[in-house]
Amino acid sequence: MTSNPADLTAADYLDAAREMAATGRPYLAHLLADTAAEQTADPAVAQTIRAQYPEPTHRED
Numbered sequence: 902m903t904s905n906p907a908d909l910t911a912a913d914y915l916d917a918a919r920e921m922a923a924t925g926r927p928y929l930a931h932l933l934a935d936t937a938a939e940q941t942a943d944p945a946v947a948q949t950i951r952a953q954y955p956e957p958t959h960r961e962d
Contacts, residue, residue: 910940911937911938914934914936914940918930918931921933927954927957930954931955931956935951938951
């Protein structure tokens with residue numbers, strides 16, 4: 902992976918989203934996946950990405 906955020910691809914963001922989800926960080930996974938979806942030209946693929954990483958609704962007070 903590159904250290905320049907401008908060089909990151911949708912695949913890079915999806916890899917990071919998977920890692921965050923696997924380590925119990927669903928909100929970060931959601932944010933990274935949303936960025937990947939924004940970089941995806943195909944709206945159907947973007948929708949699938951967003952569906953796989955929905956915004957967590959559970960808040961701990």
